[in-house]
Amino acid sequence: MTSDREPLLSARDLHVEFPGRRGGRPARAVDGVNLDVHEGEIVALVGESGCGKTTLARTLLGLQQPTSGEVAYRGTPLNYSGKALKAYRREAQLVLQDPSGSLNPRHTVYEAVAEGLRIHGEAVNEPERVADALSRAGLRPPERFFLRYPHELSGGQRQRVVIAGALVLDPAVIIADEPVASLDASVRGEILSLLLGLRDDLGLAALVVTHDLGLAWNIADRVAVMYLGRIVETGPVEKILTAPEHPYTQALLSVLPEGGAPVVLTGEPPDPTRIPGGCRFHVRCQVLASGEAGAMGLSTQCRGQDVAVLAGGTSSQVACHVALQRREQESAVRSGEGGVVQH
Structure with missing residues (x-):
């Protein structure tokens, strides 16, 4: 496809x-x-x-x-x-x-x-x-x-x-x-x-x-x-279920028999009449609650800046500030490795 x-x-x-x-x-x-x-x-x-x-x-x-x-x-x-x-x-x-x-x-x-x-x-x-x-x-x-x-x-x-x-x-x-x-x-x-x-x-x-x-x-x-009216992650089943990037997907997978320790989500369940500002998952996000997002300098973005709506299509996409920054970092590393190989 x-x-x-x-x-x-x-x-x-x-x-x-x-x-x-x-x-x-x-x-x-x-x-x-x-x-x-x-x-x-x-x-x-x-x-x-x-x-x-x-x-x-x-x-x-x-x-x-x-x-x-x-x-x-x-x-x-x-x-x-x-x-x-x-x-x-x-x-x-x-x-x-x-x-x-x-x-x-x-x-x-x-x-x-x-x-x-x-x-x-x-x-x-x-x-x-x-x-x-x-x-x-x-x-x-x-x-x-x-x-x-x-x-x-x-x-x-x-x-x-x-x-x-x-x-x-x-x-x-x-x-x-x-x-x-x-x-x-x-x-x-x-x-x-x-x-x-x-x-x-x-x-x-x-x-x-x-x-x-x-x-x-x-x-x-x-x-x-x-999640809460939007697609927050999409892609081929093998990619999403073996290497999920969005914290919500990771939480859903954690309750499966081989999903590791269950992720306990904080905050209240989704309410479509009260969609929060920033990333709509941030009030329940285990990555933000753990301080990991803060260590990456993303706490303000997670709480105050919406994530772009996913475009559709068949490619792997994710609506998460942390996941997107990780993608950028990984891409930069790969580009650097490629430069070394070329030289």
Whole structure:
């Protein structure tokens, strides 16, 4: 994957604000986001609850209109008129966390999967297309599931039905919001393997929203880490999860089994109505609290100077004064070493 290819789905300078309660401050749920998803790529969008990732996902799907900024599909800005939006939602499908809540208990599996075809007026070859979608979702033989109801299925089977309902329209990208969070550990691996297989076999792209960096390690090509409405670190999964640069990413990784000593974050959890000045993570930052940022002469910057919004694309990027200074220092060292070699 290269950054010069046009992304399949992209956000540019995206903002989403919600009015404050009883005249209070507005909540800046998405606060300047640039994000790309390319064909045949799985991107994991990672962060704590309340960081804005679900709002971002809904906005990318056209379920939430942005306050400002742009969502584009295949380079064309999203049109929020009824007909254009309906056509787009055929190409971009949603998979929710709770399959029980996604399925009508009074509808059979066949009706649940066929619903998308009927909404979009595509009744031709309906039984064959429903059977094909169920097969691709791993429910075989598909006819055995046609007349079953959700309560007759296991949790993993229900999630496969939800995925089949997305696949029946042959989308180019799916957005999956915590797709395995409600499943038993033994079933999670099966669903993740299914998503990987769909990428490899169909070229299907996916944005997987999760709080679990372990899941990202198992499924993603790239990771975007979100904090308080912004992407604070992004890059290839191997880079982000083996050599994270942002203190927030490091804290998230520290709770994994092989993540070392857990990082205890100071301060209060994120509040999108009270975004602090300076780096928005500084009030909880373990690097600032330890004095390390001060030793680098960056305390004032961390507390008072905002970090530039990440540009999007596929390269490794980080929004942290300390990490950026380290990059500059490492680049200077490499340049110096190169000079010595040349001489």
